[in-house]
Amino acid sequence: MSKKELKLAELEPESKEVSVLKEIMSGDPVRIALSVLLGFFIGAIFMVVFNPDVVKSWSNFGADPNYALSTVWWTIQDGYGALFSGSIYNLNADNFINGIRPLTETLRFAGPLIMAGLAVSLTFRVGLFNIGATGQMMVGLAGATFVSTRLHMPQVIHMLVAVLAAILCSMVWGIIVGILKARTGAHEVIVTIMLNYVATDLFTYFLREPGLLLEANGGGTPKSDHPDGTAMMGALLGPSFKLNYGLIFAAIAVFVYWWLMERSTFGFRFRMVGHNASAARAAGIKVENTFVWALAISAAFAGLAAATQGLSMDGGLTTSIEAGIGFDAITVALLGGSRAGGVVMAGLLFGAFKAGSSSMQVAGVSPEVLGVVKALIVLFIAAPPIIRALYRLPKPEPKVFAAIQQAKAAKVIK
């Protein structure tokens, strides 16, 4: 960081830490797009550098520079090409159904990511750095598992009751965080991390207990029965695709989130508290209660994600069903700028990563590269100055920037 930037920060009464966190959670689309681009670029470097063919060709660079350079190109093309054909359209497929299957897989993976991403987004916009989606999903899974394996109901109704159970269980988990924050001032980051452990172990415990969720004739492995067929998310596009009704739930969730945040008075108050809790208090809003509400509603989205995830898998349920979605949700929310549309895009990108990783493996490219790309994207989003420096974007200099805006605003009138 240059000397000048530091000094401007001194002039600003708001602490630097707070303003950077705000900048990260606010999600400027241009910066995010550039972060994604840079993530893929560095991912490509990884693919190239760790590819034995490339290394071999470069050791003979002098003898055959053309070959050396083309191996670089081909490695990148193979890797990201495999990602494309594994997640969007398979160009080698013999018919359209098989060709389009990767896209449906992307959508299938994206659904729970989007819903969990909305859960985290909602709390971001209320100014809470909630990383408890994992725990909320675990509790939600426990609820869904109980209803889907222990209770028996007719088709559709069974599924809806299981979904509802997951939502309610997750909400309880969210409300605990909210109440601890509101009543004792405990920091939500610490509370949610700890509750994530509690939730995961609690679910494991339930899965071990024969009287609770353990499968019939089960042994030492914490695993439930296969959910009743009546409780499962049915196939959406017929038996040839795995895509299920979870996608419909995701679409509904996106609409509800958008309406809640952008159109309703709840969303207005949520955003007010997120931007300036002190002004919200002076406007008659009970900020502490708002935290509790926000965490409860947020957890409901996480519960929905858990239900669609748990009720669409073959075999009995285990804690691994959660598949890191609760944690990826944080990334999805950051990447999506906490807006409904952005979260959909980010969820699709991460869904594509999940769908495409197996075909990358087949193509001989380690799918862990995608993990690196994901991590780098978050890193770049979390460090706005890096992206600004790399792309030479102007820094939003707090005081000076405001002065310019003021002057512009005044000139329009005069």
Next chain:
Amino acid sequence: MKLELRNITKRFGTLVANDDISLTLKPGEIHSLLGENGAGKSTLMNVLYGLLQPDEGEILIDEKPVKFYGPGDAMAAGIGMVHQHFMLIPVFTVAENVVLGHEPTGKIGNLDLNAARKLVKEISDRFGFDIDPDAKVQDLPVGAQQRVEIIKSLARNAKALVLDEPTAVLTPQETDELMDIMRGLAKSGTSIIFITHKLREVQQVADRITVIRQGKVVASPSPKASASELASLMVGREVDLDVKRKPVKIGAETLVVKELTVLDDRQHQMVDGVTFSVHDGEVLAIAGVQGNGQTELAEAILGLRKIHSGSIEVAGQDVTKSSVREVLEAGLGYIPEDRKKDGLVGEFSIAENLMLDGSFGAPFAKGVQVDFAKRDEIAEKLIQEFDIRTPSAQTLAKQLSGGNQQKVVVARELGRELKVLVASQPTRGVDVGSIEFIHEQIISARDAGKALLIISTELDEVLALADRIAVMYRGRIVGIVDSKTTREKLGKMMAGIAA
């Protein structure tokens, strides 16, 4: 040392913040820089202090061009700045604060506090500052803290001092003391750039005045110019500093505060048994130096701060234990002293800010959905009525100037049905044009028969608005006097001497 800023131009994008400004500071001179918020004073001083680089023009010291790349360079060249907000570490002693950053050291690199003490003592004695080097800064009154800031600059051999709005936090007496100190410094050869918007002070001490408007030097009036002449130069048009008021029949007691005691977050008693009432058609102004319990009083009335003992009534309704929302619904309007913290959401549009406390029902909401058409309609109406200068109702509040931001707050509070208005520092950090306008709005609310409680640390404002004046000192009301009371008497009351 002779300091000269020659043809300084500083642009931010298309905006010219400083347009060919030239300014000379002779040794031992008090040069007052006068201008509204946003006129370019701060930019010019940041250029002088090395925080910003000028696009054109140069800085000369004793006719030699110099370049400052940071405050360090400026300090080394003998320029000191006393900021409006003190840059002191409260738990350190005066001596420690003064030497911070250039600590005198002993033989083995140990901190030589005795040298620091001697330095402070020497400067303090020379100018009659009366500062104990071993006192902790947090225990000193504000006026003394400011002197510590000045000592800090002098300890670095500052020959030219920039004082940025130094009187904002001082009592009238402390202000007078500061003026004496400034004269003393000038006599000893230190030159001073004195930035202020208080015309009376300019008339008192300035040897020379430069008025800046919209980034340009518009005039260098004589120090003998009248206040209204100076104000007109600053604003660029005729300014009427007197507010016209109609005779109004005083009505019922609408805000009644009885034996109110309020604690702050550290359990200090900030408001101590305060009793007063405000009638319909009357402005009661609470005068006093900042930090004497006014903030806590206002917060307690709104319900933001818990009341320790006593009672508050709004329009006959006991609101002692009510939530903020209940107090607002009882008919109280509130203009907070810090609009950025408590009055506005910077990231929200003007339209959204105008409905900040109206999200619970009509007219802004239909059920649980925001009524966007109605919201924008009301916003357009209030923008017209309250003369908010903005490109549109969807402009973000943080992009407005201070004056227009304050007009948004005033419009929101006066734009709805209310019985009592509590306004803290209603014109702090606001340009003269907006001050005139906001004062007019306050008085017209009074003329319409509303009860108004104005809390202000600016005596000029108190005298311009009040029908009665209550002076607060250390959490108590020293006395309630009528608006014809002299400035001197009010000044004494503000220092705790009962009438």
